[in-house]
Amino acid sequence: MQQHTGRHFLQIPGPTNTPLPILAAIAKPTIDHRGPEFAELGHEVLAGIRTVFKTGNPVVIYPTSGTGAWEAALVNTLSPGDRLLMFETGWFSTLWSKMTKCLGLEAEVVKGDWRTGVNADVIEAKLREDKTRSYKAVAVVHNETSTGVTSDIAAVRRAIDRAGHPALLLVDTISSLGSIDYRHDEWGVDVTVGGSQKGLMLPPGLSFNAISDKALAASKTSGFPRAFLAWDDMLAANANGFFPYTPSTNLLQGLKVALEMLHDEGLNQVFARHDRAANATRTAVRHWGFDIQCVNEAEYSSTLTAVRLPEGHSADELRREILARANMSLGNGLGPLADRVFRIGHLGDFNNLTVAGTLSGIEMGLKARGIPHRKGGVEAAMDILGGNWPPAARAAE
Template identity: 65%
Template sequence: MLKLNSHPSGRHFLQIPGPTNVPDRILRAMDYPTIDHRGPEFQQLGRKILGQIGQIFQTVQPVVIYPASGTGAWEAALVNTLSPGDTVLMYETGHFASLWNKMAEKLGLKPEFIGDDWRSGVDADRVHARLLDDAGHQIKAVCVVHNETSTGVTSDIAAVRRAIDRAGHPALLLVDTISSLGSIDYRHDEWGVDVTVSGSQKGLMLPPGLSFNAVSQKAIAASRTARLPRAFWGWEEIIEANKNGFWPYTPATNLLYGLSEACDMLLEEGLQNVFARHKRHAEATRECVRAWGLEILCQNPDEYSDALTAVVMPRGADGERCNADALRKVILANFNMSLGQGLSKLSGWVFRIGHLGDFNDLTLMGTLAGVEMGMVLAGVPHLAGGVAAAMRSLQESALANKLD
């Protein structure tokens, strides 16, 4: 077993669902010397980034970039559009939806939380029914998570938009894409989203430290009358400064170098190719989990995430569920690989395999081999052959798409 004070050979496999591995191109871009954030060289960089980032969100509307985590972008979405005491409708898809709900409470909003079991996505019919009951339009916004990082469940955002429209309700639609942007197809404009929230450290392949609000004209109009306190988070000054390629404060210059490179990489590959690659790796992972005889946390195949897979631990010979954190510890100690832990009420009985970002077939096979070997060492009951099943899945898809 690896000693804690020894240096493991090879690279660390960071297979949590974010932060993800940062590719060399981005690391080298971030190595550039810091420049004057009021000068012409930075202005050129700012204009390039602001011209590209909308393509990643699939929007022609403004995208506001903050030096912050995704949590900051959550707060920005709420404080720019809402007033104290406003009712917001939120949906319990998992740990991160629950945290956004708690933030709304702390900000003096009145969130209504539609409860669910953390094994399925947003039920658009339940959203529609609640909005129909709101004849006085007290609900000012609907807040949902596109890809719930804690559960590996992806919700149908277009269906939520249709539910709002069918109810004839004026509520804004706010969507968290922190673990889906750049990994799973997401269409801010086409799906009628008013504020899209995201972060840099997952599908965008950057370190943590940048966050985003893509904003509709309806959201900008709402910001003019919203009364929640805001200063740093305010959109107006940032959007105005962005018109000339600048920010109204000192931006995270070196992270913006990295963002420029990340946009180049995603657009060079082509977004649809990026999404297809993630889907291919996700399907191979699920084939592997099924071959192990283990259960995928997400119960609806139509809602399977292409960014990560949450795996339910089996029960041992004593009838007790095996401990996921003990398995993760064995895998880290023996194979220098980090897997995502189960969060809050999933703690101890779920582990998460991240397969997003700068990721290819061999990375996936190494990841799944590490899990399978770890289960053997940890004495976790499973069937042999999961890695072989994933390999067959990858081979079949490669042959189907073979280039001449």
């Protein structure tokens, strides 16, 4: 196997780089998950995670991937045979709809083109047509990781309200939480699904359900059998800082530090940093002469950019070339986008130099593969990044 010097650039759209302070917290000795030290940790992370979701309501933390939190959102609020309205925006919205079928739910999926986000007007029209109120939930993805498209969740809530429909609103924020502004309470979301391995800068292994009062009421009449994913047992134990079964103790120690890091930087500054990186990346991509998978500027993702290569050129071969030569990993195309696009992750723990280095590696890879492009994409991006150079630290007097 080829040996590389220097750091590995992990520039996929998650899992993301885990900062050293978080790794150090995870590496601390495991503590008694039934003892007073853990109760203090439990209270702290359960309160802290609410600030990232921007909710005053409970957030349940599971020792699972985001897929487990998807399932929890469904089985705690719905019953077998219930109808949902879903919107196809890419690979992950498709996987979520497939899960509903496995659970015996009936999902009507509005077909999409994998280049645009949720159309709130279509949601409203569908709900207005539902005179019998058979839809029990609307389930959408906030930031589609496969396409780099961000949907307007506030617009979806307004559409549901205009239709006067009682359906719950379920939202996946796995690749946006902690990186793109999201407001669970303000936008009237009933269940928000999140994961640890992206904007929260942790390894995979934790996932989340932020729960509205309406969702909690729905859980009392849900017809699904559930044990591991049940909200009631979890919330009862959480009230004292504990969990109903063995939690991911060391990951929770890392979560405490991750929350501290996000708040030390300031969430608005975190969002601005992601916006700037995304803008610089798109500037480079357009300079090179390539299309961005997302076609609407208002829906551009701030956590990743999916890049379409010209016909006849393999995105996977480019990724392999860059990995071999520059020790940098980029995201692959998923589903119908396989080998057609590559995805640049710019989320989590990074700075301006990380972005510049990532784009330099891509431009070198384009040259090595002989893919026609206009040189100077990195320099074009640096005009964006350099204009936001942080102030120099003052020398000690």
